[in-house]
Amino acid sequence: MLPGITTLAPLVTNVRAEQPAAVNDHLVKQTPVQMRRELLETLVVPASKKVSPLEWMRTAVALVSGAGVWDFSQALAGHHRKGSMRREDVPLGRCQVSR
Template identity: 55%
Template sequence: MRFVASRVATTRDSRRELFDRAVLHLIEKRVQLPGITTLARLVRDVQLSTLEEINAAVVAPTPVHTRRELIGTLEVPAGKRVSTLEWMRTPVVKLTGKGDGRRAGSHLLRAGAGDGCGGSDGGRAGEAGGAGLLRAARQGPQDQESEG
């Protein structure tokens, strides 16, 4: 059953996939197949024990207070529909509620122009189609300062 344990450790195969691969492996090695129930039980037991070993190896170096915080993110707060972890991992689809989302962050580009965040276009980065950047490139640095 080392074959199944190595598959568990290196892949995310389901129990059914592990069972199928175990059957194929045993056939290839010309091993007499046990009963279906016996093999299914073996695959389940090997999968559970291997996953427990992996989890123990991952959890062992983690400080207790960090474990508590992580477990806390799994709980659904009162009045909410999803856990904190689910809330944090779900991407924001719509930032402004207007338009189709393509220019949802353009106000951030304009706001970051003069605050040392890399915006050097005088705040015109958010203009439609990059016209502000093109205009800024044509004008040169001296014209940009007089315009602002």
């Protein structure tokens, strides 16, 4: 005899809730502390800006201006100096590599 739907529904709900938490815990253990800090910093909106760095990186460029290109190049240079970003890490929509 199989259990009824009222017995299975809470079990399924619990498994669905536990699975993402287990995956998240595994990923956290695999991620270096410095990288976790940098990722958390991308969630904070700087006082002089309207959006977080994460939102800025994830949003497609609608209009390329001289100021926008300058801001991007300065941000990229800062990451290169810290050694936390390689050119391959930059989303293709954010830069064009000349050959």
